Amino acid sequence: MGCFKLPSGLCQHIVSMTNRFYWGSKKGERKIHWIKWDKMCLPKQCGGLEFRDIEAFNMALLAKQGWRLIRNPDSLVAKTIGCKYFNRKSFLSSKIGFTPSYTWRSIWQAKGVLERGGCWKVGNGNNIKIWKDPWLPKQNGSKVWSPPKILEADATIAELMTTDDKEWNRRLINQIFLNFEVKQIIKIPIPRSDQPDRFIWKKARDGNFRVKLAYHEIKIQNRNQPYNSSIDQEEENTWKQL
Known part of the structure; x- marks a missing residue:
């Protein structure tokens, strides 16, 4: 998951297996899923159980590889990939190119995560x-x-x-x-x-990329609103204590 983008069908199959395991389903028997999977993937302070959204987590791991290409341009992997796909350019300004490898196509798709969550420090x-x-x-x-x-x-x-x-x-x-x-x-x-100039992650105090922060950024983007927009501060504090 840190190098390749998993097919959507495979991610859905993993989620289905997790659902069956959590709700106690057996072969030939299907238990009721009392809560939507999206609700169970919410953070605990929002009343969820923080189950991983496989596709979002996969994209956050791929964004980490893109982050390394930006922050370590002199590394061997950055020079190798950069020479073929974004010569004399930065990863953020790169394009998918013609006949890209599956590795490059996977990492390139996570570029949008870095563009939304990161910025250049002057x-x-x-x-x-x-x-x-x-x-x-x-x-x-x-x-x-x-x-x-x-x-x-x-x-x-x-x-x-x-x-x-x-x-x-x-x-x-x-x-x-x-x-x-x-x-x-x-x-x-x-x-x-x-x-x-240095590329930093906006929501990290030290400016360094973290998979957890990128994962939350992807989830917020997918929902088009913050996690805690539907609950007030008092209820959020209650969930945190619990």
Whole structure:
């Protein structure tokens, strides 16, 4: 599951086996499933039992491989895969390509998980494309909504900084971006030293990817709402104590 995407039919078969085992079904005898499987997959603080959604968990494990390709571009596997499928590009800007291997097709399908849950932390700005990469942490999707203007469509964030003192070029930023984006950009700190840009996971305090966080992000995305949107804080605390 950490290298290949399991077929949907196989995932459904595993879920069916888990259901039969949990509810005590025997061969030729089928017990009643009193609670929907989706409900049983919810976190315990939301009244569920945290059974794994096999497809979502599989995608979270594949996203971890994509994370390694981004964070360790000098590793042997990153060089090998990158040379064939996204030469001179990053994993996030890669395409599926022609006649891809099953391994690459599996990992590539998890790219959307990293795009939703991760974003670039600004360093020297040389590797972040203004209109193509996610780098605004407080914006939905983390990408710029303003259309390309003044600068080229492939321009990097370094072009939004002054060359002398490494500060935001506020005059240029005001000309290019919408007002709410300008407020976000000028609040992003620029390191004084020449640090490279770094891809981070937004909901992790240390910025590192975790399969558990990615799994929850996928579940939230599938439901199009947070886990605890249907229960109040008091009820959630009750479930936690239980």
